[in-house]
Amino acid sequence: MNLVLKDIISVSLVLFSVIDILGSIPIIISMRKKGIKIQSRKASIVACIIMILFLFAGEKLLTLFGVDIQSFAVAGSIVLFLLGIEMILGIHIFKEEPESTSSSIVPIAFPLVAGAGALTTILSLKAQYDNVNIFAGIVINIILVFLVLKFSDLIERKLGSSGAEILRKVFGIILLAIAIKLFKENLIF
Template identity: 30%
Template sequence: MALATYALLCFGSLFSIVDPFAALPVFLALTGGQPPESQKRTALRASLTVLVLLLTFGLAGSLIFKFFGITMSAFKIAGGIVLFGLGLEMMRAKDSPMRSTKEERHEAEAKQDVGVIPIGIPLLSGPGSIATTMVLVGKSEGPAQHVAIFIAIGAVAFFTFLILRSATLVERVLGRTGINLIGRIMGLILAALAMQFIIDGVREAFPKLVG
């Protein structure tokens, strides 16, 4: 696979699972009373949280696999199942408990700084985005594709910041219906990606069975 194609695949996969558009209603609910500069700082902290967390798991993924004795094929299957469930929730335009629970959102309402928790973690960078990052790193072939993944993570974090800092404008332009439509499209892409992870994992785990 060409490097540019692989980088685009990584960006599309990660952007679909991070899905900053789906985070807009929660972001506005938690920061709507803040002045623009405070909203901008919260958006920056949330985006940096995404960047740091995904880069960390991208770099440490192989060590985690070795420590727990997990094979890449097993992780692809498990990660695919998790992502498929999340994709179905997104297509139904419902808030998934895998992204954030009601208790976490209620607790966040009493906090002054919500950029890291719950917006950065787990709303934007939760189990799904971590699993996607680690599977993509496992699928990469050579240092160039590894670098492409990290560039894609940086691009996702950057666009997440742009969308969150313009949350009021984006919601006004798209409306709730438009945001839900984008979420459904992202969910469909994510479900297809999850099925590909599962298929690849089964092929690798049972080469004779599916060969």
Template identity: 25%
Template sequence: MDTGFLITAFVTLVVIIDPVGMTPLFVALTQGMTNARRRAIALRACITSALILVVFAAFGEAVLGFIGISMPAFRIAGGILLFLTALDMLFERRSKRRKSQADEAEEEDDSDDPSIFPLAIPLIAGPGAIASVILLAGQRPGLEGLAWVIGVMLSVLVIVFVLFLTAGLLEKALGRTGINVVTRLLGMLLAALAVQFVLDGLRGFGLAA
């Protein structure tokens, strides 16, 4: 296998998925959770993302085409859902929900589990990552090329998981006030990212410059 292709694939997926930039967001989304719960969420998010990206690497746009969904439509839908999460972060709705449950005996709230949405979809396995694995797999047709693309993708997700495990240390370093500031800042950035997803989708339909 061409080493240059592997390096290109690795750099592409690292830039698109952005493990380092994802870590503070993971801290904000799991604020106040125990380390054990965070590990479970991180593992679930990474495994789900891996499965989604493997499917798209193997079958590409045929998956979306089979159910009649174009990549621009996928971007718009992901952007809208991501914007709703950003609003929760900006107005601390997640924190308020957790405070209302503070008197309960450390029950896990599965309804407030961010592992599938928004972590796995669309933050890790978002339109950019999906498009990237489709294009990379297309550059090296065949089972061997697919195996290398999947291997590179899994290595990037391992980095994501390892960095997610440092979330507790990062939260302690920032403190409650720091986390609140970071949460609002990331909520604003997430809202901007969501709008960008929508604009990219509209551009794909020829509706935006």
């Protein structure tokens, strides 16, 4: 288990694409306008804990159901592919979770940041990368999530709605390519 910079960057980009925190800025702004107080630090810490727990316990959960990591990676690649399609085409394949006014943990930490896509991706990445590199990628993304949550108003003003949409589409294409790569590498005939 070595820290490999190239792997950390790859994992970070994959998770960044899946989490799509920049694409979530309109959701975050909308929540703030509805009076929901977003606690950036608390939401980031909870999302980090969920993702790290899933990194280390997710495989055991799969074993409990008799599923190997390669099969999960193939299934995860299909989910990633669909998420990429959503991002590029602007359609909704997955059901949106209802918004909560109780706290920033739901829906910010879960499912916006540490949602099904991120958790599936973490387990899928285990087929290709060491846990230490995935862990580092998670931490890097949580730092980015914290910064985006903290400065979402400023980011929205700087990017504009069209800038955020362009970023979302670019990361959607990257996500499609990653999904196809994961599928090819883990499909066993």
